[in-house]
Every structure is written in C-alpha cells, then in structure tokens.
Amino acid sequence: MSRRRLAVGAGLLLIAAPLWAQDARDVLLHSLERERAVAYEGLQTTVITDGGKTRRTEQVVKRRPPGKLRIEYLSPPRLKGELVVDDGEHYRHYIPALRVMEDGPSRLQKAMRRHQEHLQELREGRRPVTLLGEETLLGRKVDVVTVTPTRPERPTRTLWLDRETGVALKVEEKRPGGRTSVTTFEQIRFNPILGSEEFKLEPPAGVNVVPSSMGRPISLRRAEEVARCLWGALPTPGLLPAGYTLTSAHQLNFHDRPVIALRYTRGRDALSLFVSGGAGAPFAAPVQPRLNVVQRPMGGMLITLVGSQSPTELQQIVNSIHPSADVK
Numbered sequence: 001m002s003r004r005r006l007a008v009g010a011g012l013l014l015i016a017a018p019l020w021a022q023d024a025r026d027v028l029l030h031s032l033e034r035e036r037a038v039a040y041e042g043l044q045t046t047v048i049t050d051g052g053k054t055r056r057t058e059q060v061v062k063r064r065p066p067g068k069l070r071i072e073y074l075s076p077p078r079l080k081g082e083l084v085v086d087d088g089e090h091y092r093h094y095i096p097a098l099r100v101m102e103d104g105p106s107r108l109q110k111a112m113r114r115h116q117e118h119l120q121e122l123r124e125g126r127r128p129v130t131l132l133g134e135e136t137l138l139g140r141k142v143d144v145v146t147v148t149p150t151r152p153e154r155p156t157r158t159l160w161l162d163r164e165t166g167v168a169l170k171v172e173e174k175r176p177g178g179r180t181s182v183t184t185f186e187q188i189r190f191n192p193i194l195g196s197e198e199f200k201l202e203p204p205a206g207v208n209v210v211p212s213s214m215g216r217p218i219s220l221r222r223a224e225e226v227a228r229c230l231w232g233a234l235p236t237p238g239l240l241p242a243g244y245t246l247t248s249a250h251q252l253n254f255h256d257r258p259v260i261a262l263r264y265t266r267g268r269d270a271l272s273l274f275v276s277g278g279a280g281a282p283f284a285a286p287v288q289p290r291l292n293v294v295q296r297p298m299g300g301m302l303i304t305l306v307g308s309q310s311p312t313e314l315q316q317i318v319n320s321i322h323p324s325a326d327v328k
Contacts, residue, residue, distance in 0.1 A: 023131050024129040024130050024131035024145050025122050025125065025127070025129050027129075027131055027143045027145055027161065028122060028129050028145050028147070028159070028161070029122045029123065030166065031143070031159075031161040031162075031166035031168075032118060032122070032166065033166070034165060034166030035162075035165060035166035035167045035168070036065060036066070036112075037065050037066075038063075038065065038165045038166065038167055038190060038191070039063060039064050039065055039190070039191050039192060039194060040061075040062075040063055040165075040167060040188055040189060040190050040191070040192065041060070041061065041062040041063075041188070041189055041192045041194065042060070042061055042185045042186075042187050042188030042189060043058070043059075043060055043061075043185070043186045043187040043188075044058070044059050044060070044061045044183060044184065044185050044186065045057065045058050045059075045183070045184050045186055046059070046181065046182070046183045046184075047181070047182045047184075048179070048180070048181045049179070049180045049181075050177075050178070050179040050180070051178070051179075055076075056075075056076070057073060057075065057076065057079060058073070058074045058075040059071050059072060059073045059074060060072045060074065062192075062194055062198055064194045064198075064199065066088070066112075067086075067087075067088030067106070067108045067109070067112065068086070068087050068088055068108075068194075068198075068199040069084070069085070069086045069108055069199075070083075070084070070085050070086075070198050070199055071083070071084040071085075072084075078097065081096045081097075082094065082095055082096065082097075083201060085199055085200065085201035086106050086107055086108045086199075087106070087199045087200070088106050088108055088109065089105075089106050090103065090104070090105065090106060091103070091104050091105060091106050091107045091108075091212060092201045092203075093212070094201060094203070094204075094207070095217055097219075098217050098218075098219060098248070099206060099207050099208060100207065100208050100209075100210055100217045100248050101201075101203045101207050101208070101209050101210070102210055102211075102212040102214075102217060103209050103210070103211060103212060104211055104212030104213060105212075126150070127147065127150070128147070128148040128150070129145055129146070129147055129148070130145065130146045130148070131143065131144075131145050132144040132145065132146060132158070135160065137160055137162075137169045137170060137185075138169060138185065138187070138188060140162055140163070140164065140169070141162075141163045141164075142160040142161055142162055142163060142169055142170075143160075143161045143163055144158065144159070144160050144161075145158070145159055145161065146158045146159075147159070152176060153176060155173040155174055155175045155176075155181075156173070156174045157171060157172065157173050158171070158172040158174075159171055159172075165190055167188075167190075169184070169185045169188065170182070170183065170184045170185070171183045171184075208247045208248055208265070210247075210248050210250070210263060214248075214250040214252070214261050214263060214272065215250035215251050215252025215253075215259065215261055216250060216251050216252065217248055217249070217250055218249050218250060218251050219249065220246070220249045222249070222251075223249035223250075223251065223260050223262070226251060226258065226260055227260050227275060230258060230277070231275070231277075231299070231300060231301050234260065234262075234275065235275060235298065235301070235303065235321045235322070236262065236273075236321065237273065237317050237318070237320045237321050238320040238321065238322065239316060239317055239320035240264060240271070240317065241266070241271075241309065241313070241317075242266075243266040243267075244264040244265065244266045244269075244271060245264060245265065245266070246262060246263070246264050247263055247264065247265045248262075248263045249261070249262055249263070250262075250263065254276060254281075254283050254284070255280060255281055257276065257277050257280065258276075258277075259274055259275065259276040259283060260274070260275045260276075261273065261274045261275075262275075269307075269308060270307065271305065271306070271307040271309075271317070272285070272305070272306040272307065273303070273304070273305050273306075274303075274304040274305075274306070275301055275302075275303060275304075276301065276302050276304065277300065277301065277302065278297050278298075278299070278300050278301050278302045279300070282295065282302060283295075283302055283304050285304050285306045290308060291306055291307060291308055292306070292307065292308070292309065292310065292311050292314055293305070293306050293314075294311055294314040294315050294318050295318075296318045296319075296321075298321070303318055303321055305317060305318050
C-alpha cells in the first residue's frame, strides 16, 4: 500500500471515530427526550449474577407520564405480592411477608433530576457513549448503545433503545467487581389507558408504615444474621419506655458500609436504633425536627439512638445495651 493510501485510510478512521461518537450521543439524547413522555405497561424480568449466584425476578411495570410508576412483583415466591407505587409526590413499597409498608418522598423526582443532568452531559459531550449497532427486540427496531462511566466505581451500562418511543427495552449493567444486572421487557404495550387508582396505595389493616429513610426492610432473623457476621451479635436495649415494641428491622448503607436499624414504636411515637461499624466516619442518622440523637461506641460498633425523648432518657436506654460476650 502506498504511503498516500495509508495516510488517506488513517484520515478516514480519525474522521469516522468522532462522527460515530456523535451518532451515539444523538441516539441516546433523542431517546431520553422522547421516552419521558411515553406511557406503557409490560412484563419485565431482572437477572442479577454476582459471585457465581444468579437471582431472577419478574414484575409488571406500569408508567404514566410525567411522574407515576407502579411495579408489582410476580416472582420469586419470597417477593411475590410486593408492590411499589410512586405517584410523583410519595413513594410507597408494600412488603406483605414482613407486614410493612415503606413510605417516603417520591423517588421519581430524583430520577427526573438525574434525567435532566444526563441530558445536559450529553449535550456538552461529557458522557462517553458508544453506538454498537441495530437489533430487533419484541419485533421492534432498537439502537444499542453503551454508556461508559466517568468514575471507575460506577457500572458500564448497555441500553437497547426502542427507535420509535425511546424506551429502553433492555438494560445491562456491569460493575467493576463482576456483578451483572440485566433487565428486559418480555412484553410491552405502549400508550395504555392507566387510571389514577393504579397509582394509589393505602396500607392494609395491621401493616406497619415505616419511613423509607430507615433503609430496606428485612426480617429480624436476617438482621441478626448480618449483625452476627459483622459484629458477632445484634445488640438490643434492655430498657425501653413503657409500651414500646419492636416493629421492624432494616438494612442500609453509610459510606458503603452496612448499617442495621431496629424500629421500636408506641402508637405514632418511634425509637430508631442504628448499629454500625465503629471505624471510619461516624454514622449520621436520618433525623427529623424535634428528635434527639445519642451515640455510644461499643467494641467495634457504634450505637446510635434517635427519638423524641430527652437526651438523658435516650442515654439511659443506650446504657442498657450491653454487648454480648460474642460481640467482636
């Protein structure tokens, strides 16, 4: 090959690469702009592979723009009957197995803010995107794009974007540690008639309503298992104000470290006990006005108690928590 032909070929490659990147950004930008106005309902599966283990869930998803979402879990058996409803103002998650309903501010609002941020990043060319090509899913043409994270700890996402509506019919996330999540629509119907009742969720009788800020609700048995692995045991208070009983257990993360929370209630009054690791930044509890916070180191743990009682009363409760001989 002559030097001239080699130079021309190299020049074409240099031109094609930025054009390909621009095409990828345009595809994703147009998809994000269209999909937020589309109503749909469909059957969706999510398959998570991590550490040689695979978990699969099946759920019915309904969305009505601009900000209403309903997710009903069909499988596996341990999740069957769980229901998530977000009406754009409130988020509610009913977990029948635990007789608990999470309640908190809309998560769609936060997602919509991220949506706007992503649009801005794409317009400014600050989000690395690669166009992989065209495929067909559910008999519909889709464009396949990969979004590379700007931070190494974030997942790489590949999206199969419906060319007509912009809705992602399939999303694959690959994390640096090897965890992979694939969410796929097995069936989907666009622009269905979805009534307002679909996006209302009242707590059934006998169900405890807990703030979503407490973290993911789990069984007390699971809370004890996690605490035993981390600290040797789950410490609990020996002294509680009259009438308070344990109503729910939760797990959350603080600076990527696990935290176990126990919620004790008496009517509408509540005491929240957080157990976290003693190393690193001290746990910052999700507090509200007129609530007090008391903390106490205990071995390799940090005990945090939040309630409407006075700091002196809270300290007495914390002092009644004695570490087991098994606690690390």
